[in-house]
Amino acid sequence: MNHQLTVYNSLTREKQVFTPIHEGFVGMYVCGPTVYNDVHLGNCRTFVSFDVIYRYLKHLGFKVRYIRNITDVGHLLDDGEDRMLKGAKADQLEPMEVAQKYTLGFHQMMQIFNTLPPSIEPRATGHIPEQIEMVEAIMKNGYGYEANGSVYFDTLAFAEKTGEYGKLSGRVIDELMAESRTLKNQDEKKHPSDFAIWMKAAPEHIMKWNSPWSVGFPGWHLECSAMSTKYLGKEFDIHGGGNDLKFPHHENEIAQNVGSCGCQPAKYWLHTNMLLLNGKKMSKSDGNTISPTELFTGDSVHITKAYSPMAVKFFMLQCHYRSTLDLTDEALQAAEKGYKRLMEALRKLKKLEASTAVGSMDTEIDALVDGIYTDMNDDFSTPKALGTIFELVTKINILSDGGTEGQVSAAVLGKLQTTLNTMIGDVFGLADEGEGDGQGSAVNGLMELILDLRQAARTNKDWPTSDKIRDGLASLKIQVKDGKEGSSWSFQ
DSSP, rough: OOOOOEETTTTTTTTEEOOOSSEEEEEEOOOBTTTOOOOOHHHHHHHHHHHHHHHHHHHOOOEEEEEEEEOOOBOTTTTOOOOHHHHHHHHTTHHHHHHHHHHHHHHHHHHHHOOOOOBOOOOOGHHHHHHHHHHHHHHHHHHHHETTEEEOOOHHHHHHHHHHHTTOOOOOOOHHHOOOOOOOOGGGSSSOOOOOEEEEOOOOOSBBBOSSSSSEEEEEHHHHHHHHHHHHHEEEEEEEEEEIIIIIIHHHHHHHHHHHHHSSSSEEEEEEEEEEEEEEEETTTTBBBBOOHHHHOSSSSSSSSSOOOOHHHHHHSSSSTSSSSEOOHHHHHHHHHHHHHHHHHHHHHOOOOOOSOOOOOHHHHHHHHHHHHHHBBBTTTTHHHHHHHHHHHHHHHHHHHHHOOOOHHHHHHHHHHHHHIIIIIISSSOOOGGGSSSHHHHHHHHHHHHHHHHHHHHHHHOOOHHHHHHHHHHHHHHHEEEETTTEEEOOO
């Protein structure tokens, strides 16, 4: 089986064989949320994608240090206002209360989507000394200048000396002049494309710290440069984030890292694509938006019913992380059916027993199981892997029905059970909501009891009781299927 992993590197714009800097170890940094509001569904998609990447790398045997930061200062809106301060004013709270409130909410949402916590989750406000040191190093190397207490990164000097600026995004300096936003203090810059790495705070600004230049706060781009290198070193393996961060955030991160130490921070840059709603970009202003909570409650004009977290997650995994994902009610309904079919197949798989020393379906099943790894090794292609898994679902249903056309040996069955349970549960992070805690567990237990009673009636040839149970369940839209391994159930 070929376990050679390839990833699409945004920096080189091609797929490359993944070779970590230190054999057996992977350092991965992903830009986390700015915690001034509830986490956006598009961000959830990004963090679900990188959770699968994190899980798969661990499954392949790598020791992974996964860093995902919390931005709690310095991220400015288009009008120059700090996002954290805007959130504080809206909620009538202290900025750190805002950060704590929405950080806890973000963690809760990540748990609902069954994602693993990162190895380290640093906060920008907890790393002010490291950011000041990086500004000093950038200035020492001739790539930063002070103006009225603020410090700016000199993009022209950097581009002329290194030729690096714009390599990730494909932007060139001349283009940036035309699209440079009208921000506060724009006249302090030598060039419109220069960006702040330290900003002097206005008197009314709450979040500010002492520095060699002024009482102020760090630039948004600087935070990730300082925190990634602190925990992963000056050069590390993977830097990830949403496609919308490629420019200016990630481009400026590279400039800061190269400008401070002369080295490229990440070997591979991975970017997730946009989440659309009904074919259009999500926008609060025109009402084309939906939150994760609205998806789970059904309280939105864009959907006809509520969808469970695992059905939504399954929907996300049906699309490659680099592809645009269009959320529609129809697509969610199809994903819900697919998720339920998959969970039903896993329940059947638990009950399967090997039939012969060499099964008639061994070669086919063995090739499909290996194919899951081929799919995942192709830039973490969850849609391809799910396609292969559903071919196996068809085989599982044949084996479960107990016909003579399908037999499997103990070795292949064991491999199938181990691989599917590991891939779906440990790598994709898809939990069986029908077998969870609370009500789901109770429903599952009751159904097992009812099916046992029906089986006893059938054994005793008490057909009226057996039929009454089956027809009663059918009226509740619960379908019973009888196979050689016993009976199974699913919602219709």
